[in-house]
Amino acid sequence: MATAAIEYQDNLSVKDIEKFVEDAGFKSLGEKGNEKESKKDFKLIIIFTILGIILMYISMGHMLNLPVPESLNMEISPKLYTTVLVSLTTLFLIFGRDIIQNGIKNIWHKMPNMDSLVGIGVIVNYAYSLYNSILVFRGNLHETHNLYFEASAMIILFVKIGRYIDTKNKAKAVDTIKNLVTITPQNGVILKDGKEKRVKINEIKKGDIVICKPGEKIAVDGAIIKGNTHTDESFITGESNPVSKKIGDNVIAGSINYDGYIEYEAEKIGKDSSISNIVQMVVEATNTKAPIARLADKISGKFVPAIFIIAILSFTLNLIIKQNITTAILALVSVLVVACPCALGLATPLAMVVSIGRCSKKGILVKSSESLEAISKIDTIVFDKTGTLTLGRLQIVDMVGDEENFKILQSLESKSNHPIAKSIVADASQIYDVYNFEEIPGMGIKGQINGKNYFAGNNKFLKSKDIKNTFQKEEEQYSKKGESIVYLFTDNKVLSIVGLADEIKPNMKEVINNLHKKGKKVVMLTGDNKETARIIADKLQITEVVSDVSPQEKLKKIKELNQNKNCLMIGDGINDSPALKAAAVGVSVQNGTDISNDASDVILLNENMESVCELFNIGNKTIKIIKENLFWALFYNVCMIPLATGLFQLSINPMLASLAMTLSSFTVVINSLRLI
Ligand code: ADP
Numbered sequence: 001m002a003t004a005a006i007e008y009q010d011n012l013s014v015k016d017i018e019k020f021v022e023d024a025g026f027k028s029l030g031e032k033g034n035e036k037e038s039k040k041d042f043k044l045i046i047i048f049t050i051l052g053i054i055l056m057y058i059s060m061g062h063m064l065n066l067p068v069p070e071s072l073n074m075e076i077s078p079k080l081y082t083t084v085l086v087s088l089t090t091l092f093l094i095f096g097r098d099i100i101q102n103g104i105k106n107i108w109h110k111m112p113n114m115d116s117l118v119g120i121g122v123i124v125n126y127a128y129s130l131y132n133s134i135l136v137f138r139g140n141l142h143e144t145h146n147l148y149f150e151a152s153a154m155i156i157l158f159v160k161i162g163r164y165i166d167t168k169n170k171a172k173a174v175d176t177i178k179n180l181v182t183i184t185p186q187n188g189v190i191l192k193d194g195k196e197k198r199v200k201i202n203e204i205k206k207g208d209i210v211i212c213k214p215g216e217k218i219a220v221d222g223a224i225i226k227g228n229t230h231t232d233e234s235f236i237t238g239e240s241n242p243v244s245k246k247i248g249d250n251v252i253a254g255s256i257n258y259d260g261y262i263e264y265e266a267e268k269i270g271k272d273s274s275i276s277n278i279v280q281m282v283v284e285a286t287n288t289k290a291p292i293a294r295l296a297d298k299i300s301g302k303f304v305p306a307i308f309i310i311a312i313l314s315f316t317l318n319l320i321i322k323q324n325i326t327t328a329i330l331a332l333v334s335v336l337v338v339a340c341p342c343a344l345g346l347a348t349p350l351a352m353v354v355s356i357g358r359c360s361k362k363g364i365l366v367k368s369s370e371s372l373e374a375i376s377k378i379d380t381i382v383f384d385k386t387g388t389l390t391l392g393r394l395q396i397v398d399m400v401g402d403e404e405n406f407k408i409l410q411s412l413e414s415k416s417n418h419p420i421a422k423s424i425v426a427d428a429s430q431i432y433d434v435y436n437f438e439e440i441p442g443m444g445i446k447g448q449i450n451g452k453n454y455f456a457g458n459n460k461f462l463k464s465k466d467i468k469n470t471f472q473k474e475e476e477q478y479s480k481k482g483e484s485i486v487y488l489f490t491d492n493k494v495l496s497i498v499g500l501a502d503e504i505k506p507n508m509k510e511v512i513n514n515l516h517k518k519g520k521k522v523v524m525l526t527g528d529n530k531e532t533a534r535i536i537a538d539k540l541q542i543t544e545v546v547s548d549v550s551p552q553e554k555l556k557k558i559k560e561l562n563q564n565k566n567c568l569m570i571g572d573g574i575n576d577s578p579a580l581k582a583a584a585v586g587v588s589v590q591n592g593t594d595i596s597n598d599a600s601d602v603i604l605l606n607e608n609m610e611s612v613c614e615l616f617n618i619g620n621k622t623i624k625i626i627k628e629n630l631f632w633a634l635f636y637n638v639c640m641i642p643l644a645t646g647l648f649q650l651s652i653n654p655m656l657a658s659l660a661m662t663l664s665s666f667t668v669v670i671n672s673l674r675l676i
């Protein structure tokens, strides 16, 4: 399957587009054709696999002394035997007509590819066998030994199976992306009778007031009625800079809300919303091709022309030396068939599809095959702290400040999505209205309550304000216990300090240990303070700790570590997103923000962090198996080419050639299944 992007004006209907597609020489399957088509393809594969087995049994059964019915025995009833083979193989030719047509078209355009090799091999072999069939009917009965129909049929079958798996793999990637991450979130929060209510996206109705906090995605198209923010609309506009949004501005479903708390009125729902962009995302997703897959393309790019030359050479030399047209044709067909790198096309997609499937069974969502390949080169793993190494379910354990201050803090935090915010707001009964809310990732939040500016965040945030810290002593005490600290302050005074304790995720220590044993460097990268970071790191035996960093500094550190594309980053927050994107492989954890899910290549769907080790195991094994597959895919074929030329003492005919080819495909299939 290949993809194309078509740009068109709004006034065109699906019919118009289909007409263009058909004029350009393609077939349109309509808007939803894919699913049906895939089922049909699967049925065809099954039917032809059965036919293939029957065909092989009839044509080879006697060689293996298997009981073949007399009426189909090549010696006893040669004419019926020939008729059955011709008819069955003709069906295969019809089945594989797309491959043959494409192969010939590519030769015509002087760009022979794998299809050309297959197409020419199949056609020459079929034509030659057909010619011999005519001889059989003319009474030349021993010509039944010169029928090589099954070779044509088997080649088509194997190429078809390879293509099917490849398409399926891509379709799966597209589906996952559609359902899970990239476009719109599955849930949204609406305001009902003054309360926040989490609902499924299809329950949101036109006119509903929808809430969006920093780091979340806009659920449906709408217009802002409260608050201001910046959003990322790059997936639609291609503009990578955040767009500033204020009351009255439109927001687009699927875009990401960076830093403000907004309420907006739902306008366009479901089919009407700007989801036409799905098309673009889908195209992007299907166009990802692991570098190792390109290696297979590259090999066959050189391989194919070389084989054509060898085939023609062996034909000519056989004709000159042996002066026998049958031998010459046999050599030509044998070379084409034996060299046909069908298994090469199967080698990568098969292993990838098996691995990605296995990952998703274990709750690891791998967005592209590139990332699975990149895993094998990783030697440095960087963990974010809050919400990644720790559960992110923090408990307030220490606090200085009165009730009124706490109410202000809760009001501010109710607009944020940070794990700390969720814990502080947990049992809030009444909160104030907050205006001009803004989140400063890695530092804290700010907003206006009753006309006064309030800030909540870490001491770095406090320091940036240049006011006296009257809670220095408390901070030291709390952080010695490994607590995360939140200050509440105004433009000129610190009001309150809160210490929150978090729990390290279960198994986390074993996971870190395991990574160390694998020889990986483990780094903690956190926006939290030095003391707290150190205590958690010590508990986990992480020696390299970078603390007190802003999102930009996280990004810088990852860029520094990722110079050889060897750094994997795991995180959950808004502040991790740039770093996740910059790492060779970005992994977001369960409960991560939409923005971090979006920025990463892999999403962990369950809390158990052993998934990280699993990801390494599967990734490494996949690459090993793909390399083995590529080797086996070429090994038989290359070894057999000299024999196929018929110029040496030992030689093979097209039937043995097809057997060798089948064998290499078979090895690849069996080898890939080891990944399950
Ligand atoms: P990590 O990098 O470990 O996940 P973050 O960068 O998300 O941590 O947060 C670092 C620190 O910034 C927190 O420990 C906290 O003090 C402060 N902070 C961030 N967001 C908030 C918020 N919404 N409310 C209060 N403090 C915050």
Ligand code: MG
Residues within 6 Å of the ligand: 384, 385, 386, 387, 388, 571, 572, 573, 576
């Ligand atoms: Mg975090």
